[in-house]
Amino acid sequence: MAHNNNNNNVCLCSICTDIPNPKVCLHLSLAPCCPWSCTTINDDDNNEPCTAAIMGLKRKHVQQQKTNVVSRKKTKTYNDEDWEIKKVLTESDSFGVTCRLLIGKKLAEELVVPVLVGDVAKGIEVKIWDCDTNTMYFLTFKKFISGSYGFNGNWTKDFVARRGLKTGDLIGLHWDQYNKCFDFSILEVNHHYS
Structure with missing residues (x-):
């Protein structure tokens, strides 16, 4: 879901809300997550996307995926x-x-x-x-x-x-x-x- 804030689209999906002042949707999929373009203009950075937030969130998302794989495997128990x-x-x-x-x-x-x-x-x-x-x-x-x-x-x-x-x-x-x-x-x- 995106929110229009002074004509700057800000994604409010569950992944993007993990960072303060979200500016960019970081879904790792090929399809858009919302009807607006998730890449937005960051007013504080002279119209440059917030790449530090993108990289940090991507790393966090990949780590969560790895943890979930291990957790699913970990729950398997044998008699x-x-x-x-x-x-x-x-x-x-x-x-x-x-x-x-x-x-x-x-x-x-x-x-x-x-x-x-x-x-x-x-x-x-x-x-x-x-x-x-x-x-x-x-x-x-x-x-x-x-x-x-x-x-x-x-x-x-x-x-x-x-x-x-x-x-x-x-x-x-x-x-x-x-x-x-x-x-x-x-x-x-x-x-x-x-």
């Missing part, structure tokens, strides 16, 4: 039985030269391979959403020469080191069909292993 893949981490999952997250052959062929597109022997990049920290990472799911399946790539850096994973910790994975990613969580920390 213990919802985690389709549960794994107690072994020495090879959390330490050593071959540090990777191995998945049992039966679980991999029933729950992972069918939801991925590509050649598993060459490796397929997979999005992994860490539900505990609300962050997204990418791992490579692969069928190794030995015939076993697992996630590698940045597993050591993005999960083992960042989350402080240890042998004996119980983790869970669940395929999120809507977001086309695996959700990840630490379900139980092994306090007895140092």
Whole structure:
């Protein structure tokens, strides 16, 4: 909605009212928000639009959109039985030269391979959403020469080191069909292993 103030159109939409003395509509859409042109003349700036207000409000609007995405994802909760893949981490999952997250052959062929597109022997990049920290990472799911399946790539850096994973910790994975990613969580920390 716009208001005519001394022949200067001022947008009074919900976004633009967040700044004092609104002069410019900052909708991030291609359609106008009101019947008047939202770009208005700022009498104090010799007919130049208030660009500082525009940039500040655009940043605020983009931050709100990012926060809303995280909030929507954050509200998703799982019960213990919802985690389709549960794994107690072994020495090879959390330490050593071959540090990777191995998945049992039966679980991999029933729950992972069918939801991925590509050649598993060459490796397929997979999005992994860490539900505990609300962050997204990418791992490579692969069928190794030995015939076993697992996630590698940045597993050591993005999960083992960042989350402080240890042998004996119980983790869970669940395929999120809507977001086309695996959700990840630490379900139980092994306090007895140092």
